[in-house]
Amino acid sequence: MNRKRIVSSCLLISLLFTSGCWDSTEVNDLAIELAWGIDKGQNNDVVISAQAIVPSKISSGQSGGKDGGSQNNPFFVVTSSGMNTLDAVQQMQAKLSRQVFRGHRRVIVIGESMARHGIKDVLDTYTRDPNLKLRTDLFVVKGGTARDFLNISYPLETIPGLGALGEFDQIGTLMEMGFLHFLISASSKGTSPTVPLIKAGLNNGAQEEGEHQDQSSRNDVEGFHLAGTAIFSQELKLVGFLDITEGRIMRWVTGNLQKLTISAQIPEDNGNASLEVNKLGSKIQPVIQGDHIKFLVTLTGQGAIRENNTRLDLTKMDNINLMQDTFNKHVEESVLRTITKVQKKYGTDIFGFGDSIHNENSSL
Incomplete structure (x- = not known):
């Protein structure tokens, strides 16, 4: 009898030392980001954009409209700028009522201007981020910005940014884990990195090469299509394209x-x-x-x-x-x-x- 009491006392004492999740963040307190954009701003600052889901609208089955900022869309896009990525992230977080969670990020898109300027310094932050999965895929936006791309709706996908992954798979490519392969090529002395190229508009003729596109026409663009491959130098600057x-x-x-x-x-x-x-x-x-x-x-x-x-x-x-x-x-x-x-x-x-x-x- 006494032995049973001793065992029970030991079990009760052990509960006092059991760790819990007292400092964890609830899912309802997170802004879940699926796509991320990087652009070159004025004075060489960095402009970042995040495409995040609205869980209540995903569960209710509402579909996306033409405008990424529409109240009917199951996603929204928020943009901020800063002297570097972390500075821009801090400015972005001040605009959100929830903490941005990047563990589910699937796509990173880079505006053409930023790609030509060079992304070596920008990528330093991403290689140090433990929350960024190496299976994330990279895309360069031809003739446009990442911010505008993330605001484009896509008819076949509830979350537009994920449509780029589906298109990439449909043309016969392997699941490349683009970010990982990009880093491997960037660290190689003999190989230059490449990134899939994507362009606004479902039809190839939506915007011809070099054609100016104002803000009003950009908002009317629906969907996007793969436009080839972006070629980077070993200095991680965009140097040209393949169709x-x-x-x-x-x-x-x-x-x-x-x-x-x-x-x-x-x-x-x-x-x-x-x-x-x-x-x-x-x-x-x-x-x-x-x-x-x-x-x-x-x-x-x-x-x-x-x-x-x-x-x-x-x-x-x-x-x-x-x-x-x-x-x-x-x-x-x-x-x-x-x-x-x-x-x-x-x-x-x-x-x-x-x-x-x-x-x-x-x-x-």
């Missing part, structure tokens, strides 16, 4: 593409055909010839002809071989053209050629 087709080729060469549709003219029959390719592979092998280094790029894939606008009978092996040779030649020309453009026009290595030399020497 959608060139971006796919770059990802095939670097081993970051899982599906692709190749369409080509068939000169022998004055028609065209399309090949749907999967199981894509890539191998880069440096070849040293005296004082020169060449690279052998071997691309592989397996696919099926999904559209045949020729009179060729594909039950005959000769015609299948003819189409295969045509597709191979088309891919070879496209890859060579893309690599030449990047090397001569931008002077960067986004394909990992430098890393392939290092890996080859390490294996010796």
Whole structure:
């Protein structure tokens, strides 16, 4: 009997030392941010924007409208500026009744002006933030600002910023964990980073290259589309762009593409055909010839002809071989053209050629 009382007393005493969550923050006291924008402001200050959800409107099933500031939207966008990121964050927090929670951030968008100015100093803050997930994806806004982009509604998504992730997945790319890969490329001595490029408007012709767009027309823009790939220098400054087709080729060469549709003219029959390719592979092998280094790029894939606008009978092996040779030649020309453009026009290595030399020497 006494023994039972002693045991019970010990258990009661142990409860006094049990830790609790007395200093935790309730979910209802948080502003949950899903997308984040970075722009260059006046006097080289930093402008940041956050796209956060309104939980009550998410649960009630209300859909987004055209204006990010609308009372009917399940999200809102808040913007602040400062001499650096943390200064801007402090100014932003003063505008909010709840503490911003960044643990669910999925997207970071960078305005073109900020990207051309350089983002090395800005990224220092993000690499030190324990709440930022490395699975966050990066995008550059072509011809616009991150703030305006986050205010654009997207018809297929309740939270517009997440639509960029869906579009990126639909073009056949792997889930790249863009921020992590960007940091790896930025720290590499032989490879320059790349970032997906996104532009306002669902149609490619929504705003032509260099066309001025005033505030009223910006507010009428609905949706956005992937416009290619942004190329950064090793100083982390935007130096140029690849279009959608060139971006796919770059990802095939670097081993970051899982599906692709190749369409080509068939000169022998004055028609065209399309090949749907999967199981894509890539191998880069440096070849040293005296004082020169060449690279052998071997691309592989397996696919099926999904559209045949020729009179060729594909039950005959000769015609299948003819189409295969045509597709191979088309891919070879496209890859060579893309690599030449990047090397001569931008002077960067986004394909990992430098890393392939290092890996080859390490294996010796």
